[in-house]
Amino acid sequence: MALIVQKYGGSSVADAERIRNVASRIARGRGAGNDMVVVVSAMGDTTDELIRLAHQLVDQPDEREMDVLLSTGEIVSSTLVAMSLKAMGYNAVSLTGLQAGIQTDTRYSKARITAIEPQRIRNELKKGNAVIVAGFQGVNTEMDTTTLGRGGSDTTAVALAISLGASVCEIYTDVEGVFSADPRFVPEAVRLETIGYEEMLELATYGAGVMAPRAVELGQVYEMPIKVASSMSDNGGTLICKEGSMELRNRVSGIAHDTNVAKIMVIGVPDRPGVARDLFEPLARANISVDTIVQNAGVDNITDITFTVARTDVVKALSIVEPVSKAVGAVRVSGDESLSKVSIVGTGMQNAPGYAARMFRALAEENINIQLITTSEIRITCIIEESRVRDAVRALHKAFEVEFQQSG
Amino acid sequence: MALIVQKYGGSSVADAERIRNVASRIARGRGAGNDMVVVVSAMGDTTDELIRLAHQLVDQPDEREMDVLLSTGEIVSSTLVAMSLKAMGYNAVSLTGLQAGIQTDTRYSKARITAIEPQRIRNELKKGNAVIVAGFQGVNTEMDTTTLGRGGSDTTAVALAISLGASVCEIYTDVEGVFSADPRFVPEAVRLETIGYEEMLELATYGAGVMAPRAVELGQVYEMPIKVASSMSDNGGTLICKEGSMELRNRVSGIAHDTNVAKIMVIGVPDRPGVARDLFEPLARANISVDTIVQNAGVDNITDITFTVARTDVVKALSIVEPVSKAVGAVRVSGDESLSKVSIVGTGMQNAPGYAARMFRALAEENINIQLITTSEIRITCIIEESRVRDAVRALHKAFEVEFQQSG
Numbered sequence: 001m002a003l004i005v006q007k008y009g010g011s012s013v014a015d016a017e018r019i020r021n022v023a024s025r026i027a028r029g030r031g032a033g034n035d036m037v038v039v040v041s042a043m044g045d046t047t048d049e050l051i052r053l054a055h056q057l058v059d060q061p062d063e064r065e066m067d068v069l070l071s072t073g074e075i076v077s078s079t080l081v082a083m084s085l086k087a088m089g090y091n092a093v094s095l096t097g098l099q100a101g102i103q104t105d106t107r108y109s110k111a112r113i114t115a116i117e118p119q120r121i122r123n124e125l126k127k128g129n130a131v132i133v134a135g136f137q138g139v140n141t142e143m144d145t146t147t148l149g150r151g152g153s154d155t156t157a158v159a160l161a162i163s164l165g166a167s168v169c170e171i172y173t174d175v176e177g178v179f180s181a182d183p184r185f186v187p188e189a190v191r192l193e194t195i196g197y198e199e200m201l202e203l204a205t206y207g208a209g210v211m212a213p214r215a216v217e218l219g220q221v222y223e224m225p226i227k228v229a230s231s232m233s234d235n236g237g238t239l240i241c242k243e244g245s246m247e248l249r250n251r252v253s254g255i256a257h258d259t260n261v262a263k264i265m266v267i268g269v270p271d272r273p274g275v276a277r278d279l280f281e282p283l284a285r286a287n288i289s290v291d292t293i294v295q296n297a298g299v300d301n302i303t304d305i306t307f308t309v310a311r312t313d314v315v316k317a318l319s320i321v322e323p324v325s326k327a328v329g330a331v332r333v334s335g336d337e338s339l340s341k342v343s344i345v346g347t348g349m350q351n352a353p354g355y356a357a358r359m360f361r362a363l364a365e366e367n368i369n370i371q372l373i374t375t376s377e378i379r380i381t382c383i384i385e386e387s388r389v390r391d392a393v394r395a396l397h398k399a400f401e402v403e404f405q406q407s408g
Numbered sequence: 409m410a411l412i413v414q415k416y417g418g419s420s421v422a423d424a425e426r427i428r429n430v431a432s433r434i435a436r437g438r439g440a441g442n443d444m445v446v447v448v449s450a451m452g453d454t455t456d457e458l459i460r461l462a463h464q465l466v467d468q469p470d471e472r473e474m475d476v477l478l479s480t481g482e483i484v485s486s487t488l489v490a491m492s493l494k495a496m497g498y499n500a501v502s503l504t505g506l507q508a509g510i511q512t513d514t515r516y517s518k519a520r521i522t523a524i525e526p527q528r529i530r531n532e533l534k535k536g537n538a539v540i541v542a543g544f545q546g547v548n549t550e551m552d553t554t555t556l557g558r559g560g561s562d563t564t565a566v567a568l569a570i571s572l573g574a575s576v577c578e579i580y581t582d583v584e585g586v587f588s589a590d591p592r593f594v595p596e597a598v599r600l601e602t603i604g605y606e607e608m609l610e611l612a613t614y615g616a617g618v619m620a621p622r623a624v625e626l627g628q629v630y631e632m633p634i635k636v637a638s639s640m641s642d643n644g645g646t647l648i649c650k651e652g653s654m655e656l657r658n659r660v661s662g663i664a665h666d667t668n669v670a671k672i673m674v675i676g677v678p679d680r681p682g683v684a685r686d687l688f689e690p691l692a693r694a695n696i697s698v699d700t701i702v703q704n705a706g707v708d709n710i711t712d713i714t715f716t717v718a719r720t721d722v723v724k725a726l727s728i729v730e731p732v733s734k735a736v737g738a739v740r741v742s743g744d745e746s747l748s749k750v751s752i753v754g755t756g757m758q759n760a761p762g763y764a765a766r767m768f769r770a771l772a773e774e775n776i777n778i779q780l781i782t783t784s785e786i787r788i789t790c791i792i793e794e795s796r797v798r799d800a801v802r803a804l805h806k807a808f809e810v811e812f813q814q815s816g
Contacts, residue, residue: 076480
């Protein structure tokens with residue numbers, strides 16, 4: 001008798017039929033004699049509707065109140081799954097984040113889990129209950145509800161799996177796993193049987209969007225294997241885990257892309273100490289994440305600074321950068337919103353030269369111009385025109401195809 | 409600096425505009441230097457929508473899960489009122505039933521409050537917060553959410569007023585107070601300035617529908633004055649309180665009516681011990697409330713038993729009564745669904761003869777046939793054809809008009 005921790009996302013509980021499907025899957029696990037702890041997200045776009053409701057009233061809703069408001073979405077779906085299971089003849093109980101013992105710090109809207117007190121969960125399991133936990137939420141030391149930020153239900157599930165000593169955490173969503181590239185762009189894309197935590201992080205951060213990066217990080221720290229699969233089929237999925245074989249590491253796992261990219265160029269900046277600080281400190285204060293910064297080699301003590309931000313932040317970023325640029329004596333500021341990132345991701349690339357060259361060649365052969373390049377230990381990213389992103393992903397998938405691990 | 413406890417019903421927080429109105433009213437109280445504890449119901453028909461959602465999934469939803477589900481409605485509105493107040497520049501905090509210390513027994517869907525631990529509320533008041541409490545809910549000794557049944561938010565408010573030592577509990581709703589009769593039937597109906605608890609109970613139970621009877625009972629036991637008024641105007645309202653003057657007691661306060669009435673007649677019943685038990689025990693077990701029982705004097709050891717139930721229960725009641733009647737040897741069973749009750753209510757009627765006679769005369773003059781009569785110490789009720797209920801209320805209001813206490 002194993003303990004299984006599962007998580008079902010918002011699209012998996014979006015309506016009555018899908019909730020019944022989730023209940024059937026949990027019932028199957030119980031029927032096989034397993035203890036089941038199941039984390040659920042809010043139904044469909046409930047969270048967005050609650051946000052809209054608050055914004056009808058108030059421009060800047062109070063964060064504490066917003067967290068209590070949003071937490072109701074997951075509570076609703078947890079009760080519906082539990083009552084469906086009971087109607088099928090299985091003992092079940094829903095628990096809020098508070099009842100599940102998920103303790104957090106007090107950073108409303110983006111709280112971090114500080115500890116889990118799983119006593120209530122263990123008691124309910126002992127009573128023979130399937131335990132349905134409202135995801136995305138916890139409670140702080142003031143006994144106030146907090147939320148864990150978007151994707152927080154993934155974090156809830158992984159944290160519970162670790163705390164309860166499960167052998168794997170199963171994340172069910174509307175995709176069949178992690179693919180070597182976006183199947184909408186590349187029909188030949190293959191599902192990966194396994195992927196390392198770091199590679200998954202690079203893929204997720206760079207637009208694969210299957211799972212919240214925080215949850216993957218948490219899995220990595222505690223070496224909790226995470227299986228990502230579809231709630232609508234029984235096909236394999238992808239296991240995110242520590243990769244055991246040295247040989248397996250030396251490859252490209254997948255091609256990621258992200259179209260939420262804008263570039264800002266500050267041209268003709270005096271090349272003296274402190275200029276970068278003057279530019280980027282106010283952006284950080286405004287909570288704007290700067291992704292890639294490139295400073296061209298200066299001539300005559302004049303340089304250009306180029307960086308990227310999320311496209312959704314570009315208007316705000318320009319309104320901050322323009323007065324600062326004027327103050328430091330730059331010539332002008334320009335923005336370009338129609339960009340995308342394409343990345344190749346794979347552990348061990350830094351030990352095997354030639355990946356960058358192969359990537360640039362593949363893009364060049366398609367006549368795709370590279371505007372900026374950034375790299376990490378396990379990723380090479382090129383920033384290109386958005387209109388060419390589909391061509392770029394297909395070309396890169398073709399160029400590195402032989403390296404993709406085939407799924408079983 | 410007084411402590412004011414208020415409650416706003418579902419129609420008072422049904423949309424953004426009304427929530428802002430409620431927040432303004434609370435702000436006015438804070439601005440005048442009062443401590444404010446405010447209980448809110450779920451927005452508009454949220455509770456019905458949540459019930460519908462559950463019934464899409466399950467015919468008989470589990471009661472524990474249903475209580476957690478329904479409790480989210482009041483949590484949502486409490487956060488929206490709190491964030492509106494904060495946006496207006498007032499400190500405010502929403503509390504769930506659990507956080508407000510509302511402890512109940514474990515009878516899901518109709519829990520009773522066992523104790524209130526108001527420490528958290530007092531702390532928030534000390535910090536200068538207006539405290540917005542999600543009504544209708546509490547927590548049992550298992551730390552599970554319970555709900556107090558329909559009208560439970562009224563009970564939350566009165567219980568909090570008692571526990572916190574408020575001088576009055578203000579219930580805001582969509583009517584301007586308690587009237588001498590339903591103003592839709594009787595345009596001349598007057599708003600009552602004050603009314604006794606018992607009279608209010610008779611009016612509320614018999615269809616005035618302004619306030620939950622349980623909350624009035626609670627007020628009566630602890631002698632907590634309750635003011636019922638409209639959230640949309642500043643007009644007077646009605647104060648429900650212990651009536652001080654002996655003279656004031658000797659009068660008719662109002663005319664109540666209830667159209668949710670059905671009659672069941674069991675005809676030709678052998679008049680022997682145990683028959684009534686055989687009939688009414690299975691109804692009680694099925695949770696059907698029997699309101700009025702009349703047993704005609706028997707001839708030849710044969711009697712007729714007539715009783716009333718809520719019209720919504722009549723099909724279920726007949727399905728229980730018919731086999732039992734056959735078993736005890738009754739001749740036949742018949743039902744009549746198109747009945748109504750009209751009542752005159754007033755303390756002290758039992759000490760002043762002639763009220764019943766005046767009531768019967770007023771109905772007779774309108775040619776309204778009386779089918780059944782029941783009385784309590786402060787109420788006389790006649791059961792009549794539903795088609796004549798409006799005429800009956802008007803005739804009774806006219807007959808007793810001189811006794812209604814005029815509002816100021």
